[in-house]
Amino acid sequence: MIDQLKRACAIAKKDIRIYYMKGPVVIFGILFPVFLFLAFVIGRDLTVDFLIAGLLSMTIFFTSMSITPVIAPTETQTRNLERLAAAPVSITAILLGDMLASVLFGVGISLVPIMVGMAIGVTVEHPFILAAGIVLAAFCFSAMGLIFSSTPTSMTSTVMMISTMVKFPLVFISGIFIPVGELPQWGQMLALVSPLTYITDLCRYSFQGTNYYSILVDATALMIFFVIFMTVAIKLHGRSLPKRL
């Protein structure tokens, strides 16, 4: 068990060396959300702390989900997977390692909007809750990213397309640009099934002290989503790995 964890860390280290700053990671993880964000906030009359909270949750969402989907198709194509799978590591350890690399990337990059916010005078009222929320959400979203890469393809672009098609709508139903309370009835129902809703709510609470759900609900929801995503990812990858060889 401890051994497998150590080996997962070795896999994370390898991922960090190889995948940070790769083309698709930078485009889909950093540039894409920044432009999306700018496109929707420019010219609208919104308070700065509302915006920073939204930007932060969006950053975690996109960055933590930018590494995990890239790894499996890339390593299928470059034929590294067979060597890796022959090593004494379980699928869970491999996925955990990939997730760890993704989580660190997500957490690291999300410091940027926080610092931008502090620079322009936004204060973090609940730093510990925010920190815990960011880490939890990063795990949740990188596990979600693993599900996208579970089809046994070697085409990174296919995986990126599928994941963008899912990520994009989620941004609009999760209270980033419009608070959940102001959404129509059906919108509020949809918001419930998006993990992004809960980290957005948690960010709002940490910055503004206002929240739609209780913080306990936010944390529990993220936890539940994480467990579901991880379980599904392990199942799906276990099935697709032999097909990638």
Place this chain on the structure above:
Amino acid sequence: MGLKTMKTVINVERLTKDYNGLTAVDHISFEVEEGKIFGFLGPNGAGKTTTVRILTGLIKPTSGRVSIMGFNLRSEPIKAKQIIGVVPELSNAYNELSAWNNLQFMADLYGVPKNHAKNRAKELLNKFNLYDRKDHKVKTFSKGMKQKLIFAMSLMNDPEILFLDEPTSGLDVISARLIKDMVLELNKEGKTIFLTTHYMEEANQLCSRVAIINHGKIAAIDAPEKLKMRIAGLKWVEVSFDMPVDASDLLDLSGVIDVRMSGDKLRLYTNEPGRTIYQLVDYSRSNNLEIVMLNTLAPTLEDVFIKLIEEKG
């Protein structure tokens, strides 16, 4: 282990792999004893790679049982993988990492202690003549260098059993030689080696036992010399004269069963090669011919292979 002096380290029972209706591996059973080099020989698509992938825990068999050093592959895959080394048929090191980092990554995956891993990596890089390139990214390596690195990676955990899937295919003679020498050296240290290959000569030189596999089934399994004895009835004499001769004349010589042209040589299949040679000499004298070349040949592993493959076709 009972009375057996040799320990069985790979035990395969009725192993089968179906790919949607296509049976790639068809109820094969065999054992490999400790310290042996076991050859797995077969034509393209015979099921060699599929077998290696099952034995190394990469894919699950449809049915059958495998145990590696006593560990059942189905119930204890991690423990089995821990003590084996693998050189897959088509596999790469990480291109974006240096040779050194690839080796250290392997060491981490197998839980090799840091200090030990460093010494081992140095030693292996030196052995494979890669030490001066250790900090270069693998993508700058030639094919042969990559293959040597993959080989070195498989040795980082000092495995008890080594699986090599066509380790020398596509390499020049020098690199192939180096790999073969490595295999022999490892074997001398007591390692068991499971080797698939297309090269009969390689199997003949290296292996103490060879399984010939075709269409997912084992056609024969034995020591190379014993396999050759199976078609020992068929010996032949190769002869070449300074002038063309009529093949039907030679068919009349005693003991000769068949005569075939092969290039500028005539191949006489015979069950008494000694008598055939005397008669050839007499024949050349009486016809005023000069013998340019005369050779007696025992069957090679290749002949056994082709005969078995053709029979079971």
